[in-house]
Amino acid sequence: MTDLLIVITVVLILVIIIQISKASEYVSVLKGKEKSVQQSDKVNAWLLILFLIFGLIGIYICQELLKGKLLPVAASVQGAAIDHMIIVTGIITAFVFFVTQILLFYFGFRYHNKPGRKAKYLPDNDPLEITWTAITALVMLVLTIFGLKEWFEITGPAPKNAMVVEVTGKQFAWLFRYPGKDGVLGRKDYKLIDPAKDNPLGQDWSDQANDDDVVSSGVMHLVVDRPVRLIINSQDVIHDVGMPYFRLKMDAMPGIPTTLWFTPTITTAQMIKKTGDPDFVYELACDQLCGQGHFTMRATIIVETQQQFNQWEASQESQYKIAMADLNPASTPDVKDTIGTKTSLPPSDSTKAKVAFAK
Amino acid sequence: MSNEMNNPHQEITHPQAVAIPVPTGHETQVAEGHGIHHHEPFITKYIFSQDHKMISKQFLITGIIWATIGGFFSVLFRLQLGFPNDHFMWLHTIFGNWAPNGQFTPEAYYGLVTMHGTIMLFFVLTAGMSGTFANLLIPLQLGARDMASPFMNMLSYWIFFIASVVMFSSLFVSTGPFSGGWTAYPPLSALKDASPGSGTGGDLWLIAVLLFFISQIFAGINYISTILNMRTKGMSMSRMPLTIWGLLVTAILGLLSFPVVITGLVLLFFDKHLGTSFYLNSIYISGHALPNVGGSPILYQHLFWFMGHPEVYIVILPAMGIASEVIAINCRKPIFGYRGMVTAFFAICILAFLVWAHHMFVTGMNPYLGAFFVLLTLLIAVPSAIKVFNWIGTMWKGNIHLSVPCLFVIGFVSAFISGGLTGIWMANSAIDLDIHDTYFIIAHFHLVMGVASILGMCAGVYHWYPKMFGRKMNNTLGYIHFWITLVGAYLIFWPMHYEGLAGMPRRYYDYAAWHTFAPFEGVNTFISVVAIVVFIAQILFLFNFFYSIFKGRKETDPNPWKANTLEWTTPIHPGHGNWIGEIPEVYRWPYDYSKNGIDFIPQNVPLGPEEEIEVAKENQPQPV
Numbered sequence: 001m002t003d004l005l006i007v008i009t010v011v012l013i014l015v016i017i018i019q020i021s022k023a024s025e026y027v028s029v030l031k032g033k034e035k036s037v038q039q040s041d042k043v044n045a046w047l048l049i050l051f052l053i054f055g056l057i058g059i060y061i062c063q064e065l066l067k068g069k070l071l072p073v074a075a076s077v078q079g080a081a082i083d084h085m086i087i088v089t090g091i092i093t094a095f096v097f098f099v100t101q102i103l104l105f106y107f108g109f110r111y112h113n114k115p116g117r118k119a120k121y122l123p124d125n126d127p128l129e130i131t132w133t134a135i136t137a138l139v140m141l142v143l144t145i146f147g148l149k150e151w152f153e154i155t156g157p158a159p160k161n162a163m164v165v166e167v168t169g170k171q172f173a174w175l176f177r178y179p180g181k182d183g184v185l186g187r188k189d190y191k192l193i194d195p196a197k198d199n200p201l202g203q204d205w206s207d208q209a210n211d212d213d214v215v216s217s218g219v220m221h222l223v224v225d226r227p228v229r230l231i232i233n234s235q236d237v238i239h240d241v242g243m244p245y246f247r248l249k250m251d252a253m254p255g256i257p258t259t260l261w262f263t264p265t266i267t268t269a270q271m272i273k274k275t276g277d278p279d280f281v282y283e284l285a286c287d288q289l290c291g292q293g294h295f296t297m298r299a300t301i302i303v304e305t306q307q308q309f310n311q312w313e314a315s316q317e318s319q320y321k322i323a324m325a326d327l328n329p330a331s332t333p334d335v336k337d338t339i340g341t342k343t344s345l346p347p348s349d350s351t352k353a354k355v356a357f358a359k
Numbered sequence: 360m361s362n363e364m365n366n367p368h369q370e371i372t373h374p375q376a377v378a379i380p381v382p383t384g385h386e387t388q389v390a391e392g393h394g395i396h397h398h399e400p401f402i403t404k405y406i407f408s409q410d411h412k413m414i415s416k417q418f419l420i421t422g423i424i425w426a427t428i429g430g431f432f433s434v435l436f437r438l439q440l441g442f443p444n445d446h447f448m449w450l451h452t453i454f455g456n457w458a459p460n461g462q463f464t465p466e467a468y469y470g471l472v473t474m475h476g477t478i479m480l481f482f483v484l485t486a487g488m489s490g491t492f493a494n495l496l497i498p499l500q501l502g503a504r505d506m507a508s509p510f511m512n513m514l515s516y517w518i519f520f521i522a523s524v525v526m527f528s529s530l531f532v533s534t535g536p537f538s539g540g541w542t543a544y545p546p547l548s549a550l551k552d553a554s555p556g557s558g559t560g561g562d563l564w565l566i567a568v569l570l571f572f573i574s575q576i577f578a579g580i581n582y583i584s585t586i587l588n589m590r591t592k593g594m595s596m597s598r599m600p601l602t603i604w605g606l607l608v609t610a611i612l613g614l615l616s617f618p619v620v621i622t623g624l625v626l627l628f629f630d631k632h633l634g635t636s637f638y639l640n641s642i643y644i645s646g647h648a649l650p651n652v653g654g655s656p657i658l659y660q661h662l663f664w665f666m667g668h669p670e671v672y673i674v675i676l677p678a679m680g681i682a683s684e685v686i687a688i689n690c691r692k693p694i695f696g697y698r699g700m701v702t703a704f705f706a707i708c709i710l711a712f713l714v715w716a717h718h719m720f721v722t723g724m725n726p727y728l729g730a731f732f733v734l735l736t737l738l739i740a741v742p743s744a745i746k747v748f749n750w751i752g753t754m755w756k757g758n759i760h761l762s763v764p765c766l767f768v769i770g771f772v773s774a775f776i777s778g779g780l781t782g783i784w785m786a787n788s789a790i791d792l793d794i795h796d797t798y799f800i801i802a803h804f805h806l807v808m809g810v811a812s813i814l815g816m817c818a819g820v821y822h823w824y825p826k827m828f829g830r831k832m833n834n835t836l837g838y839i840h841f842w843i844t845l846v847g848a849y850l851i852f853w854p855m856h857y858e859g860l861a862g863m864p865r866r867y868y869d870y871a872a873w874h875t876f877a878p879f880e881g882v883n884t885f886i887s888v889v890a891i892v893v894f895i896a897q898i899l900f901l902f903n904f905f906y907s908i909f910k911g912r913k914e915t916d917p918n919p920w921k922a923n924t925l926e927w928t929t930p931i932h933p934g935h936g937n938w939i940g941e942i943p944e945v946y947r948w949p950y951d952y953s954k955n956g957i958d959f960i961p962q963n964v965p966l967g968p969e970e971e972i973e974v975a976k977e978n979q980p981q982p983v
Contacts, residue, residue: 003449014898021835025912028834037760040834044761047842048769055849066857069878082793086860089790093780100747100776107754108769111690112761119691119953120756128752129699129745136744140737140783147737147787148730154789155726171553171644190641191648202643232723236644237547238656240721240796244862244875247793251722253656254546255640258723283875287721287796287864289540291547291554292465295867 038113045112052105056098071244072275075282075303077263078154079247085150089143154248158261162227165220168201169232169239169252172293174284175200178214178221180318186210190235190255198323205320215319220284220301222264223309229261239297242287245271249287264303271303399935407517409509410935414516415494416827419820421516421523422487423904426813427897429478434894436471439463441887443869443880457535465868469538470556472866474530476541477564481571482526484674484812486519489575489613492677492819493582493606495827499926500600500949502591502942505935507584515577522570529563537564540866542667545638545659549630552645557631565628572617572624579617582610591925593945597701598962600924600949601694604701605680608708609673615712616666616673623662630654657722664715671808672711675775676704678815679746682768684949685818686750688922689765690757691958693950696749703742710739720788721795729788736786743779747772758953762920763837767818770845771811777849778807781856796866799859802852810848817841820904825919829932830911836903840896847893854882923949923961 028036074080111117166177166185179185186209193202200217203210222228232241234252241260242249250260272280286297304312408414438447439462446461457467494512498505506512529536538556539548543564551558586607590599599607629635630651638659639651687694694700714736720729750772759765781803785791794800817840824832863876870876870883918927925945929937943963947970951960955969966974 010895014895014902017839017899018836018902021833021839024835025833029912037762040838041759041761044766044838048761048766051842051846058849059853062853062857066854066882069882070857070861071875079793082789085787085790086784086793089784089787093783097776097780100751101773103751104754104769104772104776107751107757108759108761111754111757111759113758117758118956119758121693121953121955122695122752122756123693123950124696124698125752129696129748132748133699133741133745136741137738140740143783143787144734144737147733147789150789151729151733151787152726154792155729190643193643193648236642237550237553238544242796242862242864244793249721249792249795253722254642255652256655256657256723279874281874283873285862285864285873285875288544289469289547289866292469292538292868294469295465295869296872298872 038115041113045109048105049109052102052109055101072271073266074245074247075264075266075271076246076248077265078150079245079262080265081150081153082247085147088146092139092143154262158229158259159227162229162261163223164229164231165222166201166231166233167220167241167252168235169241169286169290169297170235171237171291172286172297173217174220174241174286174297174299176216176220176299177201177319178216178313178316179209180212180214180313182209182212184209185231186213193235197327198319198325201319203319203323205323211320212318213320214313214316216316218299220299221309221312222301222303223306224264224267224303226306227261227263229259232258232260237290238288239286239290240288242285243282243301244285245282245301251288267303267305268301269304407513409505409513411494411498411506411509411512412827412933412935412937414512415491417516418487418490418494418519419827421520422483422491423901425478425482425487425523427901429475429483430894430897432471432475432478434891435463436468436475437887437890439468439868441884441890443871466535466538466555468868469540469554469866470536470560473538473540473556473564474526474536477526477537477568479809480541480670480674481568482519482523484808484816485575485613485670486571488674488677488812488816489582489606489609490516490519490578491816492602492681492823493578493610495823496600496602496926497582497585497606498589499826499929499933499937500603500924501586501589501594502925502938502945503585503589504937504942506581507589508581511577512581515574515581518570518574518577522567522574525563525570526567529560529567532559532563534558534560536560542660542663543624543627544663545627545630545656546642549627549638550642550644550649562628562631565624565631569621569624572621575613576617579610579614582606583614586610591942591945594962598945598948600680601683601697601700602677602680604704605676605678605683608704609676611708612669612673612676612711616669619662620666623659623666626662627659657719657724660719660722661716664718665712667718668715669711671804672707674808674812675815676707678771678812678819679704681815681819681822682750682771683746683753684924685764685768685822686753687950687952688822688920689760689762689768690753691760691952692753692757693948693952693954694749695752695755696745697948697950699745700749703745706742707739710735710742714739717786717788717791720791733786733788737783740779740783740786743775747776747779762821763832763834763841764818764822766838766841767814767821770841770848771814771818773845774806774811774814774848778803778805778811778852782807793862794859796864797859798855798863798865801865802855802859805855806848806852810852814844814848817844817900822920823926824904824907825914825931826926826929828908828911829914830907831914831919832903832907832911836899840900840903843896843899844893847889847896850889851886851893854886858882918961921959923951923959925962928961928963 074083164179168175177185187204187207188202189204190202192199192204201215232250232252234254236254239252240249241252246262246264248260248262250258268282272278282301282303284299284301286294290297448461450458451461457463534555536556537560539554547553548557548561586603626637630638636651636654638656639649639654641652642649683694683700714732716724716732717736785794785800785803821832821837858879863879914931917931925943928943930939945962946965947962949962954960
């Protein structure tokens with residue numbers, strides 16, 4: 001019933017606007033073309049200046065209302081550098097924005113059609129045009145140089161002491177693999193993937209480097225102030241590792257591993273204090289449309305001290321052990337039970353995901 | 360048809376030195392459409408017409424229908440984003456299984472998002488925009504009887520029409536329309552198992568888009584040949600209106616980039632149905648590993664964006680041309696820096712082909728390759744800035760008639776500035792790492808390319824409406840349409856910058872589960888409400904447009920805007936062939952407004968004695 005009322009109201013408003021507009025058209029015919037044009041030019045000239053003034057006020061209000069919802073300080077070395085670039089670029093573009101918008105709307109107001117006003121015949125002005133072209137080009141070059149400096153630093157080789165985490169995206173979950181004590185990630189092959197046999201990543205058990213690799217799902221553990229190199233994969237379609245608090249992103253491609261390294265600088269505990277939000281959590285979002293569960297593809301990141309990390313890692317069973325227990329349930333039944341609770345791998349396929357978000 | 364109609368080229372190859380009388384005022388009421396154009400059967404006049412003006416109207420009306428559908432889809436998915444917890448039972452009534460319980464399913468949501476992008480970009484802003492204004496203006500402003508190949512021109516519309524039918528039918532497939540985003544990245548778009556929409560819906564999408572590209576190639580060949588070969592006597596390239604320059608560069612971009620994406624899409628079709636592995640590599644899906652190895656999903660992205668980036672210029676350049684023309688006429692001033700404008704068009708044309716990989720900064724590309732794309736992308740800001748400065752310069756000390764088209768152009772420039780400046784942010788690859796695929800990008804491209812182009816297109820429709828239909832649109836409705844649209848566009852897209860800076864990813868169905876993005880729920884509701892209002896306001900335009908075709912006030916002035924270009928020298932209802940008698944000859948550039956105290960001097964007016972002296976002076980060798 002309310003739906004119907006809304007529709008009727010909207011239709012009525014439209015009909016009224018249309019009727020008034022028709023009537024005003026007859027009025028303008030009666031008034032004479034010249035006069036009615038001048039009048040509407042005057043009205044619209046004032047509307048232009050009002051739009052400018054209220055627009056500027058609106059920008060201020062929007063800033064005041066929404067700045068509290070923006071992200072807290074960048075939580076990585078690279079993120080801080082990117083924030084710095086955003087501020088510099090923001091100041092330059094804001095300056096150009098205000099100058100050009102104010103001139104645009106002010107000129108529209110100032111020079112609107114009036115009896116007796118003559119337009120100035122001014123086809124061009126070479127020195128002026130060359131000047132503003134050159135200045136624009138120069139500013140762009142400066143921005144390029146600053147930008148590329150950061151770009152090469154971020155995309156350059158990771159420091160030697162960087163820890164390694166392998167991130168794998170699949171519809172619609174994230175898996176993380178840590179190399180364990182040997183510091184080497186074991187071989188894997190997508191044809192060996194078998195979640196039923198506790199081998200969600202397709203690790204090749206004949207490679208001994210796999211023996212101590214720890215696999216976890218949904219939560220990534222990182223060490224504060226220690227560079228981390230992510231090796232990013234996908235099992236099915238393109239995903240993207242988006243980490244807004246670190247200001248970084250990298251696509252996850254099937255068959256083509258990508259890498260990204262950075263240094264987290266603030267632990268989760270420190271961030272909780274900083275933001276005053278006890279529920280604060282670093283979120284990892286998929287940023288590349290990957291199917292109908294795209295929006296559910298969430299993981300969290302825990303940034304902690306080396307000690308806390310070591311403790312956590314020590315408490316984890318390697319995926320190899322889990323899988324072996326699976327293969328020989330008779331010999332080590334108790335191991336399997338304990339592991340089952342520890343590494344709760346998510347349901348793998350879209351059928352399960354569907355259930356999750358069917359409201 | 361008369362003999363001269365059968366050979367339009369004759370007019371150009373054997374031009375007569377005598378110009379027809381100049382219709383500078385009311386005294387030259389040229390007989391309307393008699394002589395050239397007798398009773399033509401309905402089917403060749405309105406349906407399979409080879410008259411460029413009719414084809415232009417066909418493109419425009421098809422474009423408007425698509426814009427309505429595409430806009431409506433955006434309202435539908437904004438309902439989900441703005442009111443994620445509400446159930447609208449009428450959605451279930453209309454959309455059935457798309458919206459059980461009155462809420463769209465994620466699959467339907469992604470279908471709507473994908474269709475909105477595809478429809479708006481390809482069917483509205485490419486076919487609708489270029490199709491309308493290139494067809495209407497190229498022959499009329501250059502002094503040609505029709506396009507170089509009227510038959511191919513007709514074919515281009517009808518292939519586009521078939522593309523439209525195929526795309527529309529994909530909405531009714533049981534597995535839903537294609538839902539992998541307008542960019543259709545494989546493997547998502549290649550595998551039915553990855554997304555139900557990539558099944559039949561995806562096939563239909565591919566066929567429709569391929570047909571669309573073919574239709575645009577047909578059209579583009581025609582536009583370019585007509586512009587290069589069929590200009591009337593005296594219409595040198597340097598005397599062409601900027602609308603034509605914009606359309607020429609647009610056609611060149613399309614002709615060089617569409618074949619590349621066609622290749623990409625055909626390979627995608629092979630991957631889907633012939634078992635090839637161009638884009639597929641090491642995929643484990645639905646519980647089994649696919650045999651495909653060795654392909655690269657990045658290859659598709661290169662092929663796609665090689666078209667995809669020029670495409671955004673294909674969308675904006677005609678609007679830039681329209682803006683330049685309309686603003687000069689309404690300011691009663693020559694466009695400021697004509698040569699700068701033409702140079703900027705060409706700079707954009709060349710750079711547009713060298714920036715595509717800035718869409719791929721986060722694909723793990725070689726950083727050195729990325730560096731070139733950063734440099735070239737930032738450099739493309741230079742010609743864009745030149746254009747903005749020139750439009751503002753044109754307004755300076757003008758006598759600005761704030762007509763409906765002029766306001767739309769001011770809105771166009773404003774949106775282009777707002778959206779263009781944020782482009783400088785994301786052009787820097789390091790900043791792009793942060794804001795890539797967030798709402799910041801949505802705000803950027805909607806303002807710079809969506810809103811700006813639509814406003815430019817509206818300016819063109821309001822401006823050339825009297826030429827198309829011989830009637831006027833209602834001015835008051837035009838003003839209301841403009842103000843609601845401009846204010847609404849800013850209210851919708853400005854807050855999205857903040858969402859993007861907070862990292863809010865695009866193409867999410869629901870943000871409730873996210874600690875970081877949930878605080879924006881109120882903002883999303885606000886945006887959705889404004890979007891609905893703006894969409895409803897477009898009904899005023901639709902009414903105005905269609906009502907005025909039949910009932911609008913008749914245009915009595917052959918040159919209602921007091922413009923210089925040749926289209927206003929034709930009768931109010933030009934027949935097929937445009938001019939009765941000789942095609943006018945051109946003696947000057949199209950921007951002689953307020954020159955020597957004269958309000959406007961049309962292009963077909965010979966130089967006065969004073970001007971002859973001026974020209975002679977300019978041409979004299981300078982004393983060393």
